[in-house]
Amino acid sequence: MTIRKKKMKVIIWGLGTNGKNLIDVLDKDSVIAIIDTNIELLKLKCYQGIPIIDFNTYLNMYKQYYVIVTPIICESIEKSLVANHISEYFLQKDSNVRLSVFLELKHNTFIESYKLNKENYHYILGFNLFSLFLYNHLIQNDYKVKFIYSSKDQRLMLEKLDKKNIIDDFLDIKKIRKEEFIFQTEDNDFIDSSYINILDYKLLNDNNYLKWRKDLKDFKDIHNGKRIFIIATGPSLKISDLEILKMHNEITMSMNYIYYAFEKTQWRPNYYVVSDGNGIRDYEKLAYKEKWFENTEKFFSDNYLEFWNNSIDSTYHCFRQIQNSSEIEFSSDCSDFVCSGLTVVYSCLQLAVYMGFKEIFLLGCDFSFSPNFDSNNDHFYGTCDKGVPKGSYTFNYEFVLKSYEKAKKYGDANGISIYNATCGGKLEVFKRVKFDRLF
Numbered sequence: 001m002t003i004r005k006k007k008m009k010v011i012i013w014g015l016g017t018n019g020k021n022l023i024d025v026l027d028k029d030s031v032i033a034i035i036d037t038n039i040e041l042l043k044l045k046c047y048q049g050i051p052i053i054d055f056n057t058y059l060n061m062y063k064q065y066y067v068i069v070t071p072i073i074c075e076s077i078e079k080s081l082v083a084n085h086i087s088e089y090f091l092q093k094d095s096n097v098r099l100s101v102f103l104e105l106k107h108n109t110f111i112e113s114y115k116l117n118k119e120n121y122h123y124i125l126g127f128n129l130f131s132l133f134l135y136n137h138l139i140q141n142d143y144k145v146k147f148i149y150s151s152k153d154q155r156l157m158l159e160k161l162d163k164k165n166i167i168d169d170f171l172d173i174k175k176i177r178k179e180e181f182i183f184q185t186e187d188n189d190f191i192d193s194s195y196i197n198i199l200d201y202k203l204l205n206d207n208n209y210l211k212w213r214k215d216l217k218d219f220k221d222i223h224n225g226k227r228i229f230i231i232a233t234g235p236s237l238k239i240s241d242l243e244i245l246k247m248h249n250e251i252t253m254s255m256n257y258i259y260y261a262f263e264k265t266q267w268r269p270n271y272y273v274v275s276d277g278n279g280i281r282d283y284e285k286l287a288y289k290e291k292w293f294e295n296t297e298k299f300f301s302d303n304y305l306e307f308w309n310n311s312i313d314s315t316y317h318c319f320r321q322i323q324n325s326s327e328i329e330f331s332s333d334c335s336d337f338v339c340s341g342l343t344v345v346y347s348c349l350q351l352a353v354y355m356g357f358k359e360i361f362l363l364g365c366d367f368s369f370s371p372n373f374d375s376n377n378d379h380f381y382g383t384c385d386k387g388v389p390k391g392s393y394t395f396n397y398e399f400v401l402k403s404y405e406k407a408k409k410y411g412d413a414n415g416i417s418i419y420n421a422t423c424g425g426k427l428e429v430f431k432r433v434k435f436d437r438l439f
Helices: 015-024 039-044 055-062 075-083 098-106 130-142 149-163 202-219 239-247 256-264 275-286 307-311 344-354 396-414
Strands: 010-013 031-035 050-053 066-069 090-093 122-125 143-149 182-183 225-232 252-257 272-275 295-303 317-321 360-363 417-420
Touching: 010 015, 015 031, 015 098, 015 275, 015 307, 039 050, 050 055, 050 275, 066 075, 075 275, 098 130, 098 202, 098 307, 122 130, 130 143, 143 149, 202 317, 225 239, 225 344, 239 256, 252 256, 252 344, 256 275, 272 344, 275 295, 275 307, 295 344, 344 360, 344 396, 396 417
Parallel strands: 010 031, 010 066, 031 050, 066 090, 122 143, 143 182, 225 252, 225 360, 252 272, 272 295, 295 317, 360 417
Antiparallel strands: none
16 A cells, blocks of 8 residues: 555535535645635635635536535535536535544544554444545554445445546545455444444544533523523514513523624623534624623534634533434434524524423514525625625525424424514414514
């Protein structure tokens, strides 16, 4: 086996949260270009010095590089790649290891964290983007490694290795030998007990998350039986609404760019939630050093890992966010994970239920965004005037609607009432109530 010390070069499809996080993990020098279809993002032309291109430009200029497809909902992207006879790609959603684990590879702390030894073989489950990263890292550090793959991995593995030498062009290793693969016929979690030193993805993820998990357990049923208002940032939200909530000392939870309202009100939420990595990045840039949330408990997802390198205080809490591409879950244990639902409101609903609230009122949840957010019309503030690029976010109505329906189903089954107190808007999943009649 030949080891070459060269920089990996790839194309990333998608400049959303997943794409930016992956760039953080890979280092921007490893990314040749970023494919995106968002016109407003294409106008920016680059991100951290990396060109932002359309698909045709990729076909004409960059086709020799592997593509990493980062959006969770990516069926149309994969169809475009296949239609253009491109097999040199990976879907990020197929990988089982979270980026927090692979950040340890970047920082060279993985081997020490998991106390690996060089005496025995280490077995990596599955054949996907990050199993190759892990293989590459361990081989370069002189560890003995084999893949354990199932029949569901076999087609992908043969396609990637046969049509193009992925190891030659994608990673630093000249060739993976056939004897380094162990085929497991069943597509389930059973692994022959004779294999030791298995790098089990679930255990790796859980071990990496332990430092955050204990903290979230403190919030379990902390408000059992009470009511809460979840304040979204739709155009229907009024400052007078926030003043009423403050006057009545209601427990509130809000999100994202609600801090743009703070210059007009003394109201502050008891809880503040950001689930999207872009939102956390903007908070870090715009609000982190301010004292607007000094007495607010802040819940951020692990969708922007580098934020947690800040000197944060005890009011910051990190939850592990799971992104589902098809079946949507509603987490009953937020200390384990919170499901995305493709809207921060869904994260708030899960956290509120976890805290024990039995009545949940949504306010400012208009559910009426344009396909590409026009920030000056879709929120109670004009974020285009605040430095947030127009069209930098997208909204998947169908998926978010399914998320709300899942929340209602979970609430109905567990004695939790979720109401929509928004004035107007298009959200009809939850029973509507008049905000002014709740006091």
